[in-house]
Amino acid sequence: MKIYQPDYYDKFQCTASKCPMTCCMQWRIAVDDETFHKWDDKWKEKVKEVEEGRIIELKNDGMCPFLNEKKLCKIVLRDGEGAISETCHTFPREEHEYIGRVERALTPGCPAVLDLLWKQECFQIQKKEEQMEGIAEEIYEINPVLFEIRDWFLDIVNTREIKLNTTLEICFLIALDLYELEQKGVLEDEFQSYKNTTDIWKIQDAIGENGTITEERLEEYNLLFLDVSQIYREQNIYGDFLVPLAEEAEKINGKEIECFKTYQHKINKWEKELRNLFAEEISSAIITPGTGQVLDILVKLEWMAMEYAVLSQALFLQQRKGELTDKKIQKSVCVVFRMMGYADDDIWEYMDNCFDSVIWPWEYYSLLV
Numbered sequence: 001m002k003i004y005q006p007d008y009y010d011k012f013q014c015t016a017s018k019c020p021m022t023c024c025m026q027w028r029i030a031v032d033d034e035t036f037h038k039w040d041d042k043w044k045e046k047v048k049e050v051e052e053g054r055i056i057e058l059k060n061d062g063m064c065p066f067l068n069e070k071k072l073c074k075i076v077l078r079d080g081e082g083a084i085s086e087t088c089h090t091f092p093r094e095e096h097e098y099i100g101r102v103e104r105a106l107t108p109g110c111p112a113v114l115d116l117l118w119k120q121e122c123f124q125i126q127k128k129e130e131q132m133e134g135i136a137e138e139i140y141e142i143n144p145v146l147f148e149i150r151d152w153f154l155d156i157v158n159t160r161e162i163k164l165n166t167t168l169e170i171c172f173l174i175a176l177d178l179y180e181l182e183q184k185g186v187l188e189d190e191f192q193s194y195k196n197t198t199d200i201w202k203i204q205d206a207i208g209e210n211g212t213i214t215e216e217r218l219e220e221y222n223l224l225f226l227d228v229s230q231i232y233r234e235q236n237i238y239g240d241f242l243v244p245l246a247e248e249a250e251k252i253n254g255k256e257i258e259c260f261k262t263y264q265h266k267i268n269k270w271e272k273e274l275r276n277l278f279a280e281e282i283s284s285a286i287i288t289p290g291t292g293q294v295l296d297i298l299v300k301l302e303w304m305a306m307e308y309a310v311l312s313q314a315l316f317l318q319q320r321k322g323e324l325t326d327k328k329i330q331k332s333v334c335v336v337f338r339m340m341g342y343a344d345d346d347i348w349e350y351m352d353n354c355f356d357s358v359i360w361p362w363e364y365y366s367l368l369v
Contacts, residue, residue, distance in 0.1 A: 001097075005104035006280065007126040008116040012093070015112050017071040020327075021334050023091050023110060024064035024073065026237045029056040035085040043075070062237060096289050098140045101147075102132065105284035108277055109338040114330045121272070122158055123279035125151075140289040145191050149178060149297060150286045152195060157279045162204055164275045165211060165369040168308065170203050171282075172301050172365050179294045179359075187294065210366055213260040217367055221313040222252045224368075228310050228339055238335050245317040263316045266324055277333060278304065290344035295359070302360055303340070303347050305368040311336045 031047050031054040039047075046065045048057045059065050066074045075083050092110035096103050106113040117123070153171045157164070181187045181194065226249055229242045267274075286300050314332045318324060342350065351358045 001130055001132045002101045003104065003128050003130045004101060004125050005128075006106060006117075006283070007124045008120060009104055009106060009126070011116055012106055012113060019071070019111060021111050021331060022067070022071055024067050024071070024088075026058070026062040027338055029058075029064060029085070030054065030087045031056060031085045032087070035083070038083060062239075094284065096140060097132075097138075098142050102130075103284075103287065105280070107284070107337065107341065108280060109334050109341060111330055111334055114333060117276050117280060118273050118326075118330075120276050122160075123154075123276045123283065125154070125283055138289075142287060142291060143188070143293075145188050146287055146291060146294070146297065148191065148195075149175075149294070150282065153286060154279060154282045156200055157275065157282050159200070160275070162200070163211065164271065164278060165308070166204055166207060168278065168301070168305065168369045169207055169210065169366055170200050172298070172305070173203060173207075173362070174198065175294060175298045175301055176359075176362070179298055182294045207366075210369070211264065213257055213264065215255070215257065218252065218256065218260055220367060221309045221316070222249050224306060225249055225310050225313040225317070228306070232339055238339070241331065241335050244321065245314060248317045248320055249313070259320065260316055263319045266319065267315060270324075270326075270329055273329070278308070281307070288344055296344075299347060299351055299358055302351065302358075302365065303342075305365055307336065307340050309368040310340065 028050075030052075033054075036044065036047060036054055043066075046057055047054050056064055056066070064073075068074055068077070073084065073088070081089060092107040092113050094105040094107060106116070108114055108117065153174075156162075156170055156174075157167045159167060162170070177194065178187060178191070181190055226246060229246060232238055233242050233246055281304055285304065286297055290296065291300075311332060314336055315324065315329065318328050318332060322328075348358070
């Protein structure tokens, strides 16, 4: 079987009790049916029913009740890895089997993953052959041309000579064209010709410089940050991080242009790391089991623009409260990508509810990135 994974995938190791932001806290930890029925009554008492299934009921401080004082899992210590739920067993790994290939990823909501990602000179997908054990629960069928589109977009985002935000704009403009080809029923026949005749440098010239902060952009960044983080703040999830930033955000009145310019200058130090971050998103989020058409890719690119905007605002607000550091940036990335790690259906629901059309006008996409 052909395996596609980040070239650092096999290097990942959970840091367990040493993790600065354990995955056993402040989010919905799902418990699958098979695991639940294995547990004894005492453990089952710590699980509650919700609309989507069963989740572990966290303690008042947001920590998993199964963590001991050393931040180690009591379930694993007593009964081994096989006794924990599928969510706990796999995170931060993701694996999906498609016809003829397996796609693997490591979510950037994990500090240990970011440590690996930060060290890469350039995000790359490793391709290898591997003998798969057992039979996958579900094998998904995806139009092969969509993987070709994903790989092209990854090459574009990895183009260091073009600014990160501009590479995202280029991908969005290309996706709009490819959507038109799909609507005409000629995507498979004309994709390669379209790719061969598309000059990303000319698109860059046509877009022009789009890095200047404006009152409109700053206001939109602020509104998105407050909107996306609201439910988490209300439930005191990541409250120690989000609440102080939200209080700072409430003071923003669109007049802090010079402050944001200072932030932009300082964040350039982490340009490589942030490019790797969004290259990873292109790799892992553009194609998922729910992807069936170019329209799905367009929506994912829009969600990525929201991630870019919310992360930018979180980092800007962090800088207003003190100097940016590697640790502050990594924590910001972890929180933002955990907050925005929506399932495909939830992303579509958000887009349907919050925008007039799921296909944004170019001007709005450009505003966000």
